[in-house]
Amino acid sequence: MDFFADLQIADEQDETRVSREDRINRAFEESKRSYKDERVLTEPGWFNSDLSVKERLASSSRAVREVEWSVQQLYVQRKYADCLRMTLEFLDALDNLADNSAGAPDEPKQELRRRELLDIGMRCAFKVHDTNTAKTLADRSRPSWKTNAGLASAAAEAYVLASEPYQAITASLDVIDFRGPLSPYLAPLCRALCQLEPSWPEAAGSEDRKHAAQQLLAVVEALEQRAQAGVSLALSAKQTSTRGGTVLPEVPKPTEEDIHRWTQALSIEESDALRLTKLCCHHDEAQEEKDTIRSVRTL
Secondary structure: OOOOOOOOOOOOOOOOOOOHHHHHHHHHHHHHHHOOOOOOOOOOOOOOOOOOHHHHHHHOOOHHHHHHHHHHHHHHOOOHHHHHHHHHHHHHHHHOOOOOOOOOOOOOHHHHHHHHHHHHHHHHHHHOOOHHHHHHHHHHOHHHOOOOHHHHHHHHHHHHHOOOHHHHHHHHHHHHHHHOOOHHHHHHHHHHHHHOOOOOOOOOOHHHHHHHHHHHHHHHHHHHHHHHHHHHHHHOOOOOOEEOOEEOOOOOOOOHHHHHHHHHHOOOOHHHHHHHHHHHHOHHHHHHHHHOOOOHHHO
């Protein structure tokens, strides 16, 4: 039984009713009229300041990032002298800051920032020919050589410029252990070995030292040339063992006894001598090891 059958129920008809879409459009237009037109412009270099780095770091909690941006801007603008000055001040200030921020796993964020600053600082020192500062920054970067190929490579260049071949050899071998015998890492090693040749031929034992330096340099230079040629072949359109009639250079194959005798004559540290032996006598095996599939965590 329908109780509502006799009831006459009808919605009120309003001729002024507006559709939902029209109401939304009208509200949108009204909202635009209620706000004034405003143009916001962020000035380039807004984070820069005339204050010293120490004063800036004490001024606000975000000052660390702002100083970092200032350093990066100076480097991009090729103002290497100013960038080097600010980088040194920033590094000294970071050493006095308490690191309470979390960064990469097992590594504080300030340490990551410090590594970048050391790299920028050394490159600026190269540009302004400040050998002493480059060497000082290379010394400060030593704890990161085995895990940061860029820092170790830059440090090797710094030591070569500072005429400290033994330090350059250590840094070069660290990065070669980490990344493999690539041309950019073998080149500073070659220059460091050149510096080991005696400057005074009449000095005692100079002939043995000169012979050892020349023989060891010949092996490493051949490795460097082979690495360069290997890159050229890898980038060629046709993947063959030759390119334009050029074959990969032959590398001398000294014995382990030869390397041991040469490194002793050159007074190279035992740990570096062992790594030079591995590089010069077992470079093919080392390269195969580098070519194997590795976890991303080890890269």
